[in-house]
Amino acid sequence: MDTQHTPSASPASHARLPVALIGGGQIGRMHALRGATHPDVRFCGVADPSPATREWAAAHNLSWFADAASLLDATKPGAALVATPNALHRDAALACIARGVPVLVEKPIADTVEAGLDIVRAAARAGVPVLTGHHRRHNPIAREAQRLVQAGVLGRPVAASALATWLKPEPYFDAAWRREKGGGPVLINLIHDVDLLRFLLGDVVSVQAQASHAVRGFAVEDTAAAVMRFANGALATLLTTDTAAAPWNWDLAAGEAGHYPRQDIDAHHLMGTEGSLTLPRLEVWRYPGARGWHEPLSVSRAVPHTGDPYTEQLRHLRAVAEGREVPRCSGLDGLRTLQATLAVLESAKTGAPVALAPLEV
Ligand SMILES: NC(=O)c1ccc[n+]([C@@H]2O[C@H](COP(=O)([O-])OP(=O)(O)OC[C@H]3O[C@@H](n4cnc5c(N)ncnc54)[C@H](O)[C@@H]3O)[C@@H](O)[C@H]2O)c1
Structure with missing residues (x-):
């Protein structure tokens, strides 16, 4: 585990955890569709500058924001999921970590080892959990x-x-x-x-x-x-x-x-x-x-x-955000896989x- 979060055994409360989606392209929308019927999480908004995603968000009754900072500041989510192009993973993850928001970063954790290290180090310093979206670990x-x-x-x-x-x-x-x-x-x-x-x-x-x-x-x-x-x-x-x-x-x-x-x-x-x-x-x-x-x-x-690994990954994201589980694929795991x-x-x-x-x- 590459964070200072202390796991506890307390069960999840009934209310679904609000999750901010950063990047609403192909895989981001797939996550959002799973979130629509998920018992543990709900997506509270999407940040994505593309007009196509803005239209898609409106059609799916999801609040839309042009950038990650606006989404995080307006919705104050319990966790975030980054599904932008690889080269933008670092900035999006750092925006979450700076606000103390546990974040699941799609694979690869970043486009370079250096960028991935920036994420992992910032998370360790802040004590904020980072997970990498290697979903097969949830199969x-x-x-x-x-x-x-x-x-x-x-x-x-x-x-x-x-x-x-x-x-x-x-x-x-x-x-x-x-x-x-x-x-x-x-x-x-x-x-x-x-x-x-x-x-x-x-x-x-x-x-x-x-x-x-x-x-x-x-x-x-x-x-x-x-x-x-x-x-x-x-x-x-x-x-x-x-x-x-x-x-x-x-x-x-x-x-x-x-x-x-x-x-x-x-x-x-x-x-x-x-x-x-x-x-x-x-x-x-x-x-x-x-x-x-x-x-x-x-x-x-x-x-x-x-068994659907993406649905299980969202359940796990909430459990990690609430300190009940340690990341099954941490930021450091994702970084070592990238390396x-x-x-x-x-x-x-x-x-x-x-x-x-x-x-x-
Ligand atoms: N785990 C998996 O099964 C899986 C599958 C596919 C893709 N991925 C990963 O997910 C990520 C996204 O892949 P994709 O296929 O959905 O790509 P995509 O191009 O379909 O979507 C990326 C989205 O990010 C948006 N975006 C661009 N700049 C942004 C910014 N600054 N802030 C917020 N949003 C921004 C784009 O407008 C676009 O809608 C990649 O890292 C990819 O490797 C994982």
């Missing part, structure tokens, strides 16, 4: 996987693989920023897989990677492969491509959003000395008796888990391995 599949790993089902974690491979349709690239550096599958998508592996295996200490734009030919990568070493000694391979006719990715496998047709596949494999685990199907492979590659392995398979993900691009550019520097908060 029951990821939480059960973490429980299994922590219960020692894997024994000593040895290796992992993560696949984030799909075909993004051509119109996706109409927005120019998606063809430029920083707009590709590493920072937009693979960062979720980096965070999921960090959630399960702990901190990353070094990264080696290659990237390619051979198929789409944009400035940004369309394909990247990375090797990560974790502090516990485990190694992982992570592979992403947005230009292959392939189903192996969390979005299609985990059933989090109805607009992705769910496939009965796994996208992540974790291997340990005592057993192995797949996600999202949560298969556990172990030797029931004698061990060794000539011996039969048994597999147990869980009922497919379902490891940026190292993929750095290593791909230089061809050299990147050792992750300790972050001094």
Whole structure:
């Protein structure tokens, strides 16, 4: 935990916590729609300079403000959610922290490690909780996987693989920023897989990677492969491509959003000395008796888990704001995930391995 907030066990009161929304674009509106029927939170207003969001706010009976400071000062919310473009996360988060407002910042926590550090340090100084919107940590599949790993089902974690491979349709690239550096599958998508592996295996200490734009030919990568070493000694391979006719990715496998047709596949494999685990199907492979590659392995398979991680994330935001829970993905967690993900691009550019520097908060 990277704040001085002291958790307490007191239950939530009945009234829904007012949450300020900063940035009412695609994902901000999705959060607001979940908030409309949420038992624990309600959105009390949106700050977004765009006329389109102003119209959308009016249509949804949500108070509109041109900037974050006006929204925060007028509504005095119990928490805030930042869903602006990445480069604006720092300013929006700092505006919340300066007013003592606990804030959930969409992923990535910032566009650079330096900007992320500014947020985490300001939060630590002020004792205000900051959460990062790596929503997969709120999926029951990821939480059960973490429980299994922590219960020692894997024994000593040895290796992992993560696949984030799909075909993004051509119109996706109409927005120019998606063809430029920083707009590709590493920072937009693979960062979720980096965070999921960090959630399960702990901190990353070094990264080696290659990237390619051979198929789409944009400035940004369309394909990247990375090797990560974790502090516990485990190694992982992570592979992403947005230009292959392939189903192996969390979005299609985990059933989090109805607009992705769910496939009965796994996208992540974790291997340990005592057993192995797949996600999202949560298969556990172990030797029931004698061990060794000539011996039969048994597999147990869980009922497919379902549950909306975004709704759970809003419940958790309120619990953190009220001091009843510690952040499941703190600002510092989000920053370490960003640092490891940026190292993929750095290593791909230089061809050299990147050792992750300790972050001094
Ligand atoms: N966790 C997830 O599943 C997920 C999914 C998509 C996007 N995201 C993240 O959410 C953030 C927003 O992504 P998006 O796809 O909604 O982008 P978007 O472009 O659709 O929306 C961004 C909004 O921010 C507004 N904005 C710009 N400047 C602002 C300012 N100074 N103050 C307030 N609002 C401002 C824009 O007008 C726009 O409406 C990004 O950080 C992205 O990485 C997370």
